[in-house]
Amino acid sequence: MAEKILLKGNEVMVEAALAAGCRFFAGYPITPQNEVPEYMSYRMPESGGVFIQAESEIAAINMMFGASAAGVRCMTSSSSPGISLKQEGISYIAAGELPCVIANIQRGGPGLGNIRAAQGDYFQAVKGGGHGDYRLIVIAPGTCQEMYDLTMKAFDYADLYRNPVLILGDGILGQMAEPVERNEYVPLCEMPEKDYVLDGCKGREPRVIKTLKLESNQALIDHNIHLQAKYAKIEEELCLLEEYRTDDAEVVVTAYGIAGRIAKGAVNMARDKGLKVGLLRPMTLWPFPEAAFERLADKVRKFLVVEMSCGQYIEDVRLATKCSKVVEFLGMGGGWYPTPENILEKIEAVY
Amino acid sequence: MPNLQEMAKKDSAFSSGHRMCAGCPVPIFTKMLTRVTDFDIVVGSATGCLEVASSIFPYSAWKVPWIHTAFENVSAMMSGVEALDKVNRKKNKSDKKIKCIATGGDGGTYDIGIQSLSAAMERGHDLLYICYDNGAYMNTGIQRSGATPLGAATTTSPVGSVIAGKQQQRKDLTRIMIAHHIPYVAQASIHNPIDLSNKIKKGIEIDGPAFINILCPCIPGWRIAPNMAVESARLGVDTCFWPLYEVEDQKFKINYTPKEKLPVTDWLFTQGRFRHLKDDKWSHLVEDFQTRVDEQWDWLLACQTKTE
Numbered sequence: 001m002a003e004k005i006l007l008k009g010n011e012v013m014v015e016a017a018l019a020a021g022c023r024f025f026a027g028y029p030i031t032p033q034n035e036v037p038e039y040m041s042y043r044m045p046e047s048g049g050v051f052i053q054a055e056s057e058i059a060a061i062n063m064m065f066g067a068s069a070a071g072v073r074c075m076t077s078s079s080s081p082g083i084s085l086k087q088e089g090i091s092y093i094a095a096g097e098l099p100c101v102i103a104n105i106q107r108g109g110p111g112l113g114n115i116r117a118a119q120g121d122y123f124q125a126v127k128g129g130g131h132g133d134y135r136l137i138v139i140a141p142g143t144c145q146e147m148y149d150l151t152m153k154a155f156d157y158a159d160l161y162r163n164p165v166l167i168l169g170d171g172i173l174g175q176m177a178e179p180v181e182r183n184e185y186v187p188l189c190e191m192p193e194k195d196y197v198l199d200g201c202k203g204r205e206p207r208v209i210k211t212l213k214l215e216s217n218q219a220l221i222d223h224n225i226h227l228q229a230k231y232a233k234i235e236e237e238l239c240l241l242e243e244y245r246t247d248d249a250e251v252v253v254t255a256y257g258i259a260g261r262i263a264k265g266a267v268n269m270a271r272d273k274g275l276k277v278g279l280l281r282p283m284t285l286w287p288f289p290e291a292a293f294e295r296l297a298d299k300v301r302k303f304l305v306v307e308m309s310c311g312q313y314i315e316d317v318r319l320a321t322k323c324s325k326v327v328e329f330l331g332m333g334g335g336w337y338p339t340p341e342n343i344l345e346k347i348e349a350v351y
Numbered sequence: 352m353p354n355l356q357e358m359a360k361k362d363s364a365f366s367s368g369h370r371m372c373a374g375c376p377v378p379i380f381t382k383m384l385t386r387v388t389d390f391d392i393v394v395g396s397a398t399g400c401l402e403v404a405s406s407i408f409p410y411s412a413w414k415v416p417w418i419h420t421a422f423e424n425v426s427a428m429m430s431g432v433e434a435l436d437k438v439n440r441k442k443n444k445s446d447k448k449i450k451c452i453a454t455g456g457d458g459g460t461y462d463i464g465i466q467s468l469s470a471a472m473e474r475g476h477d478l479l480y481i482c483y484d485n486g487a488y489m490n491t492g493i494q495r496s497g498a499t500p501l502g503a504a505t506t507t508s509p510v511g512s513v514i515a516g517k518q519q520q521r522k523d524l525t526r527i528m529i530a531h532h533i534p535y536v537a538q539a540s541i542h543n544p545i546d547l548s549n550k551i552k553k554g555i556e557i558d559g560p561a562f563i564n565i566l567c568p569c570i571p572g573w574r575i576a577p578n579m580a581v582e583s584a585r586l587g588v589d590t591c592f593w594p595l596y597e598v599e600d601q602k603f604k605i606n607y608t609p610k611e612k613l614p615v616t617d618w619l620f621t622q623g624r625f626r627h628l629k630d631d632k633w634s635h636l637v638e639d640f641q642t643r644v645d646e647q648w649d650w651l652l653a654c655q656t657k658t659e
Contacts, residue, residue, distance in 0.1 A: 029458070029491035034506070037494065041507040045514070053495055053507045056423060056463040081421065112398060112421065 002181040009144045010035035010077075010174040013103060013167070014043055016151035017075050019185040022101070023049030024074035026063035028056060028082060031115045032171040033105035036077040057082040061089030061102070064164075068098035069209050071197030073155050077103035079171075080121050081112060083129075090164060091130030095211035095223075097196075097230075099158035101151070102136075103167040105174035108335030116335025117171030119257060122312035125168050126286040133224055135231045137165040137238065138285040140256040144178045150240075150283065156188040161234055162196070168285060170308070172258045172337070240283035241292055245271060249278030251351055252296050253343065254317055255306040256282050263306050266343035275351055285316075293320035300325065304350060306343055307331040355544055361386040362414065364394065369412035370404040374570045374577030376541040376584065377401055377483050380551065381454075383544075385415060387552035390450040393418070393432055397425035397459035400490040401483065423463040426471035426480060429453040433476045450555050451478045457498035458488040461524050472531045472560045479554040479561045482524065485569035493572045497522045500592075501643070502636045503624045505572075515633045516624070520643055528562040529598050535561035537597035541568075542584035546595055546606050553597075566593040574623020586618040591648040596655075603654040612648070615641050 007015065010033060017025070025044050027037035037053060044051040050067075054060035060076045067074040078086060083104045093100060106121050108114040125138045137157050141147045147169065154165040198207055213220040242260070245267060246252055255263040260281035270277040280296060282289045297303075302325055305314040310333040318327050328350040330338060365381035377400065384392060393416045396402040402419050405412040420428045429451045439445040453471075455464050460482040471478055487505050488494040495508040501520045504510045508517040528536045535557045537550040547565065554561035568575060568583040575583050587593040588607065592615055595607040616637060619625040628637050 028463075029488040029494040029507075031491050034492050034494065038492070038506040042509045042511065051507075055465075055497065085423075112419070 002183045004179045005182050006177055006179050007144070008035050008175060008177045009147045009169065010105065011039045012144045012147045012180050013077070013151050013169075014039045015182065016148045017101065017155070018043060018047045018049070019182070020073065020152040020155040021185070022073045022075045022155060023047065024063075024067040024072045025049070026052045026054050026060040026067075026074075026076050028054050028060050028078065030057075030079045030082045032107055032117075032174050033077050033079045033103070035174065036103065036105070057085040058089060061086040061093070064100040064102070065089060065093050065096065065098060068093065068100045069096070069198050071194050071199050073099075073159070075101040075103070077105065079105045079107045080109050080118070083121060083124070087124075087130035090136070091132055091134060092211050093164050094130075094134035094136065095132065096209050097162040097227075098209070099162055099164065101154045101158055101165050101167065103169060106168065106170040108333065114335050115171060117173070117258060117308065117337060118333060118335050119170060119259060119308040119313070120310070120333045121168070122285070122307070122309055125166050126288070126316070134227065135163070135234070135286055137161065137163055137234060137287075138168050139165060139240070140168045140283055140285050141173065142242075142257055142261040142281060142283070144173070144176065144180050146283065147173060148180045149183060152185050153188065156191065157238065159191050159194070160188065161230060163230070163234070168257065170258050235287040238284055238287050239289050239291070241289045242279070242281040242283065243292065244279040244281070246278030246280065246296060248276050249300055250276040251302045251304060251347065252278045252280050252300050253304045253306060253347065254280040254282075256285060256313065259306050259308050259338065262338055262340055263343055265340035266347060269340055269344045270347045275347065277347055277351070288316050288320060290320040293317065294322075297321040297324050302326045302328060302350060304328040304330065304347060306338060306346075308337050309333045355548070358383070358386045358548065364392065364413065364415045365405070366412045366414055368410070370407060371400065372570050372577075374580050375400070376580040377567050379541045379544065380481065380483065380547060380565055381405075383548050383551050384452060384555075387548045388450070388555045390555060391447060392450045392452055392555065395419065395425050395429040395432065395451070395453045397453070397455035397464055398422040398490075399456035399459050400485075401454055401456065403490055422459050424467045425453045425455050425459065425464060426467040426478070429478050430471045430474065430476045433478050437477075451476070452555065453478060453480045455480070455482055456488075456490070457482060457484040457486060458496045460484075461497035461522060465524075465527075469531065472528065472533050472562065475559055477559055479551075479563065481551070481554070482562070482564045483567040484564055485567045485572055486521075487569070487572050489569045489572040498524065501640050502619075502628050502633065504627065505624070510627045515627055515636055520639075523647070525562075525564045528564075529601075531560075532601065533560040533562065534558070535597070535599055537563045538566075538593065538595060539563055540566040540584045540588050540593055540595060542581045542588065543595065543607065550597060553599075572624065574626070575621065579621070583618070583621060586613065586621060589613045590615045590618040590644065592618055592644050594648060594651055596651060602658045603651065605651060605655050615644050
């Protein structure tokens, strides 16, 4: 068994990033993600990498553009308002097809909001966020162990698809500490050669990475066609989820991240009461696990969506199930989170 | 010159019951805002200690109209307020001039807010910007900023065996603001209320943009005892780390000259964040620190002579 470490979720993410070969981090203070830059500020130099505290979130995300174009595995992190500031840069990075990992340790919104855990940035994460037609690969860990394992995978997905990957966490996941097995980093597959990086063109043809496409009217259309083909490929290949006690379930509770973990407790309580309830917890939010929802929609009576936002995730559940089954809702924004008892009560009410 | 006793009888813009840390000196200046002037004021605050600790919903410590938006744009927001007041008076919707004040910590001013600050000053809004400089992002847990002095330990400039805290010198924002050629720029400290209130009064009442940079020691961030804020600020001034001066229409005036200019170590070594610098291993950093302070003081003396 791998060595166990006891760290906060934010710090676990740093350890995983370093294990996966991340050697450039740029960040900016915002609660509840401060442990990421703080821990990085001494762990990154120890690992021989570069830590920079930027002057703003905008600067930090644009440092990703630079570092990624130079070929290094790189990461930035923030929390909801800071992620909003990063959106312009994220659009550019997606357009330039530059791999990088961005962590959003979500807090209550909108506006400055508060510093409690929330999931209100779902739309921003999975539907684009910045301008133009682009997608982020969105990963939603539900435990500190998943923070560790999925962060390592995030770097692989980023390189494999030349695409930014967003880790969608929240204040609870970032702040709670639990034992984590420090699993060895093993690449998912052989990583493609980075034949696009700008590392000096001596002895080869110069390369260009740019997002302004004015060569012809067709140039940007072609780039969009190329991007959409890539996104279609990712949708075909990438899907992570946990299905729990769904075999004979009549009602399936679905939630992601920390809400999914709380829902799991509620599912167990419902089972103890003899209710046939299961859980579907996506760990990739884009691509969305549509196939799993379609399959379950054929056999269950109802879905119950639980989210720490006012009804964002539920839209994708309705789309994936083609509204063929009733989708009940338990959710609220602004830093609200459910207890297993809250969810159980809702399950009993709608069962 | 305002009389402090008389001043204290006037209503304060800032009530007790706010949630600043015990011993935090920031309220010293917020309490002065309405006491130094008869103008009606509107205050805007950038995200930071003062904003958070004075406005935890549903309470507010502000007894004047107060507004907050994001971290990077208090100057832009207050530009809007000021422009609206100007237009209201032009269209005879209001006959009373209000004065606009923006506040920000050093993170929100030196770093993320400098763009909107610079632009507001350049456009010439009748706006006083007050930066309470405590030398790091204290609200989020002591991360280094552009104002953090050389060698200071913060959570993102930690001290180890190879690196002794922040490796860069702080930027001199007051000088950057002087370069904007605005009517009034001043540097003040919370330990000297007469000088501070004079400057705030001038900054509010002067027609056009004004900027005041106030040294505000931070109890947890500087790792000093809660009763040490005033003393710590005084030492900052007596060592000439933080000279008290003002620049009115490009005319320099040093408001306080220490009888005996103390070595910077008198200031550094009374703070936990510089504790490691006592080690001889880092004596070159202390020397660099002293050199920078000396250069700055010499520059200031020269500017004063030149513009006399």
